[in-house]
Amino acid sequence: MSLRDQVAIVGIGCTEFSKDSGVSTLTLAARAILAAVEDAGVQASELDGIATFRVGDSVPPAILAQSLGIRDLRYFVDQFGGGSVSHSIVGQAALAIHAGIAETVVCYRALNARSEFRMGGTGRPPVDAIETQYQAPFGYFTPPQQFAMAARAHMERYGTSAEQLGAVAVQQRANASLNERAMMRKPISLDDYLASRWIVEPFRLLDCCLETDGAVALLLTSAERARDLRQDPILISGVTWGSGQTLYSNQQPDSTRTSAADMAPRLFEMAGVGPHDIDVAELYDCFSYSVLVQLEDYGFCKKGEGGAFVESGATALGGSLPVNTHGGFLSEGYVHGLNHVYEAVSQLRGDAGERQVENAQVALSAAQPGYVSGNTSALVLRRDS
Amino acid sequence: MSDANPQIPLPRPTPLSKPHWDGCREGVLRVQRCGDCGSFVFIPKPVCDGCLGSNLSWVESSGRGTLYSYTVVHRPQQPAFEVPYTVAIVELEEGWHMLSNLVGVEPDHVEIGMPLEVSFERKSDEITLPCFRPRA
Numbered sequence: 001m002s003l004r005d006q007v008a009i010v011g012i013g014c015t016e017f018s019k020d021s022g023v024s025t026l027t028l029a030a031r032a033i034l035a036a037v038e039d040a041g042v043q044a045s046e047l048d049g050i051a052t053f054r055v056g057d058s059v060p061p062a063i064l065a066q067s068l069g070i071r072d073l074r075y076f077v078d079q080f081g082g083g084s085v086s087h088s089i090v091g092q093a094a095l096a097i098h099a100g101i102a103e104t105v106v107c108y109r110a111l112n113a114r115s116e117f118r119m120g121g122t123g124r125p126p127v128d129a130i131e132t133q134y135q136a137p138f139g140y141f142t143p144p145q146q147f148a149m150a151a152r153a154h155m156e157r158y159g160t161s162a163e164q165l166g167a168v169a170v171q172q173r174a175n176a177s178l179n180e181r182a183m184m185r186k187p188i189s190l191d192d193y194l195a196s197r198w199i200v201e202p203f204r205l206l207d208c209c210l211e212t213d214g215a216v217a218l219l220l221t222s223a224e225r226a227r228d229l230r231q232d233p234i235l236i237s238g239v240t241w242g243s244g245q246t247l248y249s250n251q252q253p254d255s256t257r258t259s260a261a262d263m264a265p266r267l268f269e270m271a272g273v274g275p276h277d278i279d280v281a282e283l284y285d286c287f288s289y290s291v292l293v294q295l296e297d298y299g300f301c302k303k304g305e306g307g308a309f310v311e312s313g314a315t316a317l318g319g320s321l322p323v324n325t326h327g328g329f330l331s332e333g334y335v336h337g338l339n340h341v342y343e344a345v346s347q348l349r350g351d352a353g354e355r356q357v358e359n360a361q362v363a364l365s366a367a368q369p370g371y372v373s374g375n376t377s378a379l380v381l382r383r384d385s
Numbered sequence: 386m387s388d389a390n391p392q393i394p395l396p397r398p399t400p401l402s403k404p405h406w407d408g409c410r411e412g413v414l415r416v417q418r419c420g421d422c423g424s425f426v427f428i429p430k431p432v433c434d435g436c437l438g439s440n441l442s443w444v445e446s447s448g449r450g451t452l453y454s455y456t457v458v459h460r461p462q463q464p465a466f467e468v469p470y471t472v473a474i475v476e477l478e479e480g481w482h483m484l485s486n487l488v489g490v491e492p493d494h495v496e497i498g499m500p501l502e503v504s505f506e507r508k509s510d511e512i513t514l515p516c517f518r519p520r521a
Contacts, residue, residue, distance in 0.1 A: 120462060133396035133406075134428045137514050138486045139458060139466040148456035149474060156454070156497040198469075201457040201492070255454055255474070 004270055007094040008226035008233035008384065011040025011219030012342050017183050017333030020115040021213035026059040029110035030067055032215035036106060040219045041230030044068055049075035049096055049105030051089040053336075055082055057117035058110050075102035081375065082119070083284055083368035086337025088377035091239035093220045103221060109338045110215035118211055119143065143286055144208055146372050148200040151289035153255040155202060157304065160292065162202060164307030166193035168288040169206045169330055171316045176327025178317075178355040183210055184331040207288040209329030216338035218345070227384065234345045237362070238271030238380035246374030256304075259370025261297035263378065268299075271362075271380035275299040278380075279360040280347045281321055282340035284368045285328040291315075294369050295323070322357045341365045341379065348383050361385075392465035395512045401429045404443045409513040414446040414503045416481055425481040448503035449520065450477040457492040475501055475517050489518035 013035025015021070015028050029052075037044050047070055050061040061076040077092045079085050086109065093105040113119060120142030135141065154160050170190055176182035188206065196205040226233035242263030268274050275298060283294045292306030300321055301309040309315065315323035326332045326343035333339060344363040346352045362382045370376035398406040408415035417426040417433075420442060424435030432439050455473040458466070471487040473495075487495060488504055502520040507513045 130399065130401060130428055133398070133402055135484055136394040137396055137508075137512075138472055138484055138516075139393070139461065139463070139470055140472045140484055141462045144460075145456055145458060145462075145472060149454050149472070152456055152497070153454035153474075198457070198459040200459060 002270070003094060003098050003239070004237055004272065005235040005382075006223055007097045007220055007236045008223045009218050009236065009341070009345050009381065010221055010226045010229045010231055010233055011036040011038075011042070012345050013037070013039055013217045014181065014335070014339065014342060015215045017181060017212050017214040017335065019183075019211070019213060021112055024059070025057070025110040025112055025116075025215070026063060026067060028112070028213070028215035029059050029064055029108050029217070032110065032217035033064070033068065033106050033108055036217040036219040039231065042104065042219070045070075046104045047106055048073065049093060049102035051077035051079075051093045051105060051107045052109060053079040053081050053085045053089050055080065057113070064108075075105060082373065083286060083337045084370055084373045084375040085367065085377060086284070087239065087341065087365060087367040087379050088241055090218060090220070090236070090341060090379055091241065091377060094236050094239060097220060097222055103225070105220045106217055107220065107338065108215060108217040109336045111336060112213040113334055113336075114211040114213050143372060144200045144203055147287045147289055148203050150255045150293070150371055151202055151287070154289065154293065157256055158307070160304075160307040162194065163190060164292065164311050165202065165207055165288040166190050167307075167310045168285070168291045169193050171310065172285065172324045172328045173331045175317060175325050175355055176331030178353065179326050179332055182327045182332040183212065184327070203287060203289075206330070209286050209334045210331070212333035212335060214333055214335050216335045216342050218338065218341055223384070232349055233384040234348045234381050235384050236379060237273065237382050238267045240267040240270060240378060242266075242370060242376045243374045245370050256293065258293055258297050259374060259376045260294055260366065260378070263376060264298045267378055267380060271382075273362055273380060277362050278321065278364045279362050280325060280344065280357045281323050281364040281366070282325070282328070282344045283323055283364075283366050284337055284340065285324055285330055286368060288330065290369060290371070291323060291328075293371075294366055297369060298364065298366070317355055317357070325352060325355050325357060337367050344379075344381050348381055393463070393508070395508055398511075401431065405429055406512065408443070409505055409515050410511065412505055414448045414515055415443045416446045416477070416479065417441045418444045425479045427481045427483055447478045450475045450501050450517070452476075452495070452497050452499045452501055453482060454497060455487065455495055457495070471495055473517060483515070486514070486516045487518065488516045
């Protein structure tokens with residue numbers, strides 16, 4: 001039996017998103033998980049599976065299980081990886097539930113990404129891999145550099161403009177102004193964007209995600225059981241993994257295309273929907289550009305037209321496809337992809353307050369599209385009907 | 386970027402990459418080529434990523450190419466890198482890509498598609514980096 005609509009997200013929880021949490025990642029994770037448990041209306045003792053992902057920067061499942069008094073953990077995932085695997089762990093949890101391995105699985109990501117371990121941060125020696133030999137000597141280490149390289153190629157090939165990158169930042173900030181969880185809520189103009197300083201051309205400061213201390217947890221169980229719980233079940237209609245367009249070897253023939261382009265048809269087929277059925281999309285926005293390329297690679301617009309699509313207002317609240325309604329990494333906070341799933345669930349429940357997308361029935365939530373590591377993963381979620 | 390700076394992270398060649406780095410030191414840009422399907426293979430790989438054959442050998446590249454994409458770094462990840470500097474993906478004449486730095490051109494004058502040629506920049510007794518500069 002297909003996994004489609006067999007597993008539901010029944011609880012969501014998060015901590016405050018800040019620049020300095022003052023607590024350990026264990027505490028952050030526990031707070032988010034207990035909030036998700038409370039939201040779902042279940043008991044913490046019912047948890048029998050834990051799934052997370054890390055890059056060596058956070059608390060592992062076994063420690064968390066002990067801290068939460070889980071004596072017989074039936075399932076765990078402790079996946080190595082960054083934002084490209086954020087949605088993968090939700091899929092792993094769903095598979096475990098569907099296979100009967102576990103019944104109630106919590107997915108979490110907890111990180112002190114500003115006060116402790118900064119992504120691509122300074123001072124850390126690069127690992128001694130074959131790829132590194134051909135990148136580090138040239139001063140090429142970090143995600144902004146890698147995505148900037150792709151963005152520049154896209155601008156050259158398709159005429160994508162700075163103003164179009166800026167439109168992403170401006171729209172997402174407007175959304176964040178309506179989101180009490182967001183770290184950055186003061187609206188910005190295109191002029192503010194254009195005046196922000198260079199980080200790595202063509203990226204300015206306002207093209208880049210925040211660095212955040214915080215955690216998000218998602219509680220999953222079978223759709224059948226979900227219907228007896230407190231919240232409206234949000235069903236996992238599709239979940240897929242993709243890989244192949246890695247940047248690491250610099251052999252990528254086309255830097256303007258991501259692994260998501262190959263994966264998207266599988267995802268939509270599994271969910272039984274198409275891009276036109278998506279009411280709201282939460283797209284991994286480590287940088288403004290990654291939103292543009294995903295709009296193209298998931299088929300919401302033609303290749304090369306992502307910039308024009310955003311500039312038209314289609315992706316703003318009230319547009320035909322509101323994107324990153326929470327403000328995304330650029331303005332809400334960087335919880336490595338799980339805050340995108342949190343927002344998608346909020347929208348489908350109809351709980352998104354002033355930024356609620358009217359009659360949101362189906363949502364796409366997507367991980368890093370695979371440009372850097374090659375890997376990607378994504379979810380199609382829908383209201384139980 | 387052209388000055389020797391011992392603080393930047395220099396590569397530690399491995400058996401797979403040593404022929405390439407040896408070539409740079411000798412002023413030759415080497416690339417693997419598959420004897421079965423003819424693909425050029427870079428970065429160094431154990432088997433051909435075109436046909437999975439093991440018949441790879443090192444050949445000499447012309448060292449000429451064009452600029453595929455680039456980024457100008459204003460915030461260095463490591464202080465040894467003097468900003469701004471330009472990181473480039475170069476498309477060599479033989480069709481393969483490599484990451485490098487541009488030298489001899491100001492960031493404001495960099496344009497995708499510009500003709501480039503390899504420029505070997507000595508960094509230590511063992512390591513010479515293959516950078517690229519504009520060619521006429």
